[in-house]
Amino acid sequence: MTVPTEGRSTEERSRGPLAGLLVADFSRVLAGPYATMLLADLGAEVVKVEGPGGDDTRTWAPPLRDGVSTYYLGINRNKRSVVLDLSVDDDLAAARELARRADVLVENLRPGGLARFGLGYDEVAATNPGVVYASISGFGSGPEGRSLPGYDLIVQAVSGLMSLTGDADGSPYRAGVAVIDVVTGLHAAVGVLSALHARAGTGRGQHVEVDLLSSALSGLVNQTSAVVAGGVVPFRMGNSHPSLFPYEPLPCADGDLVVAAGNDGQFRRLVGVLGVPELADDPRFARNEGRVANRRELRALLVERLRTRAKDEWFADITAAGVPCGPINTVDQGVALAQRLGLDPVVAVGGVPSVRHPIRLSATPAGYWLPPPGLDEHGAEVRRWLAAPED
Missing domain, CATH: 3.40.50.10540 (Crotonobetainyl-coa:carnitine coa-transferase; domain 1)
Structure with missing residues (x-):
């Protein structure tokens, strides 16, 4: 027209x-x-x-x-x-x-x-x-x-x-x-x-x-699916994920770093970088289901290691290992990151x-x-x- x-x-x-x-x-x-x-x-x-x-x-x-x-x-x-x-x-x-x-x-x-x-x-x-x-x-x-x-x-x-x-x-x-x-x-x-x-x-x-x-x-998505397919009513968990762990902000020496280990391989690489590789073979944590069920114990162990260094140091090393992570930016910092990435x-x-x-x-x-x-x-x-x- x-x-x-x-x-x-x-x-x-x-x-x-x-x-x-x-x-x-x-x-x-x-x-x-x-x-x-x-x-x-x-x-x-x-x-x-x-x-x-x-x-x-x-x-x-x-x-x-x-x-x-x-x-x-x-x-x-x-x-x-x-x-x-x-x-x-x-x-x-x-x-x-x-x-x-x-x-x-x-x-x-x-x-x-x-x-x-x-x-x-x-x-x-x-x-x-x-x-x-x-x-x-x-x-x-x-x-x-x-x-x-x-x-x-x-x-x-x-x-x-x-x-x-x-x-x-x-x-x-x-x-x-x-x-x-x-x-x-x-x-x-x-x-x-x-x-x-x-x-x-x-x-x-x-x-x-x-x-x-x-x-x-x-x-x-997954939250409504939990209701209609699983009969489970989701609830507030702060920054925690109902089906994955670690998948949330974790405290380092100078602030929080968001860590998202979405599968068993990423978790193994994460604990390797943190210097506790034995956690990947611990029966409680080897599979995602176990990590979710035992998140409190695992979180304490991860935080113990993360608190030993600054978040930017961990960010560099964890990212280099192929594990998704990132700082909690303000919106202007998010725009600046996209600019640095050539977007x-x-x-x-x-x-x-x-x-x-x-x-x-x-x-x-x-x-x-x-x-x-x-x-x-x-x-x-x-x-x-x-x-x-x-x-």
């Missing part, structure tokens, strides 16, 4: 694997905007539709960069913003025309929220049968869940994630990032790409539905620093051509394009 292209070179437009796709983004906050940014980085043209007040995250501050919320900046690059008040006839007509032209529509209003404006899946598909229409909700579109508002924190609580996070004898904690929103955004992007692949064979789009609670339960984690988009797209494609790489837009920054351009006949 013809899409607005001001701001991109011909080379940039044709290089991304999703070049030529138009995404009508009616989402806000995190899960939807994160999904659409991933698609935009891969070449899709994303038109971000905002109400007169703008995306909520525009006001989620501090921190700020040049007066703009860094929360908003982190998930809205490579998009064009147009303000459309769906209670105004002309704006509603423009929104419907955008939906009619779109390859993909993403929305995260409460289920049925867009249908009252004639922008639900059935209405859009009636004039645009090829549309891939992605709906993101908190608790699904069923009669019980559709009326429940969904925020990441709420779903961290009700899914059980918070019951697993924190000290064993302390209070439940939320994760330090809106991890459920991020996982849901990833699921939405996978669903959209799957439906686009199916459309290539059938010519027809479909309705893609993802919700925060289902994404949370899927993202809890180039930061890209500048129109002078705005941003975190690089995480997927590397050898032939059709992600691109960065538009900084996060100001509110209605591209409104006139998008309106002109919608008012003009299609090519």
